[in-house]
Amino acid sequence: MAKARSASLVETLTSPLPHEGDVFHKMAVEPFWDRIQRLLKAERDSCGREMLAGGVEHVLNNRHSAIRWEAPVLRVANGRPPRRTSLTGQGLTLVPSLFAPHPFLLDDSAGWHGLPILVYNIAPDTEPAAALWQSQEGESALPALLGRTRADVLEALRETRSTGQVADRVHISSPSASKHLTILRRAGFVSTERRQNLAVHSLTPLGEAILG
Numbered sequence: 001m002a003k004a005r006s007a008s009l010v011e012t013l014t015s016p017l018p019h020e021g022d023v024f025h026k027m028a029v030e031p032f033w034d035r036i037q038r039l040l041k042a043e044r045d046s047c048g049r050e051m052l053a054g055g056v057e058h059v060l061n062n063r064h065s066a067i068r069w070e071a072p073v074l075r076v077a078n079g080r081p082p083r084r085t086s087l088t089g090q091g092l093t094l095v096p097s098l099f100a101p102h103p104f105l106l107d108d109s110a111g112w113h114g115l116p117i118l119v120y121n122i123a124p125d126t127e128p129a130a131a132l133w134q135s136q137e138g139e140s141a142l143p144a145l146l147g148r149t150r151a152d153v154l155e156a157l158r159e160t161r162s163t164g165q166v167a168d169r170v171h172i173s174s175p176s177a178s179k180h181l182t183i184l185r186r187a188g189f190v191s192t193e194r195r196q197n198l199a200v201h202s203l204t205p206l207g208e209a210i211l212g
Contacts, residue, residue, distance in 0.1 A: 024187045027146065028210065035132050036098060043096040043122055063094070064120045066103050074118070078102035085109070085116055095119045099188070101205055121205065132209075153180045154189060154211060160202040 029036065050059045060069035068075045074092070076083045085107045093115050103120040106112040124132060146154065149172060156169040167177035181201055184190040189207035192199050203211070 064103050076105045091115050093117045096122045150180045157203045162198045
């Protein structure tokens with residue numbers, strides 16, 4: 001029986017959002033888009049100043065600890081097999097992201113045709129990060145976006161917990177906790193691993209940023 005071909009990273013990034021992705025965008029991006037744009041613009045302006053002060057080497061080697069530029073080779077180490085590409089004067093597009101879990105590189109070896117693209121995650125300082133996800137009244141918008149129970153489940157994962165521990169913490173049943181955790185995991189807020197016979201959950205970098 002023939003296996004279905006796995007979508008490449010490029011196909012995944014350029015294809016229409018699945019239903020879960022569309023829901024996530026409406027919940028986590030649209031209400032805060034103006035603030036997100038301001039933060040990304042500040043990062044762009046910072047890159048410009050660093051370029052003037054120290055050149056390409058200074059810009060690339062100060063974006064993320066996983067990114068290393070040694071002309072003409074760019075290396076990206078993100079927990080997966082290290083990627084490297086030789087730019088040889090062809091240029092590079094920098095894409096800062098609040099939602100990427102780690103830096104990654106799109107080039108011809110990844111099926112991308114065009115200037116190589118370096119996506120890297122940015123982490124605002126604690127105070128700006130908290131303000132980014134606050135409603136205009138200064139109260140957290142998470143309960144309104146996620147629902148009070150699901151927001152409480154996310155809050156409970158400031159410490160790594162099993163499904164049962166989350167249920168006890170939030171005072172809900174284990175099946176209910178499991179359902180909420182599944183939705184939060186699909187949205188990219190939570191990661192889950194097996195430890196013996198337990199499912200153990202923790203916040204992803206995105207989940208931490210959302211909570212502030």
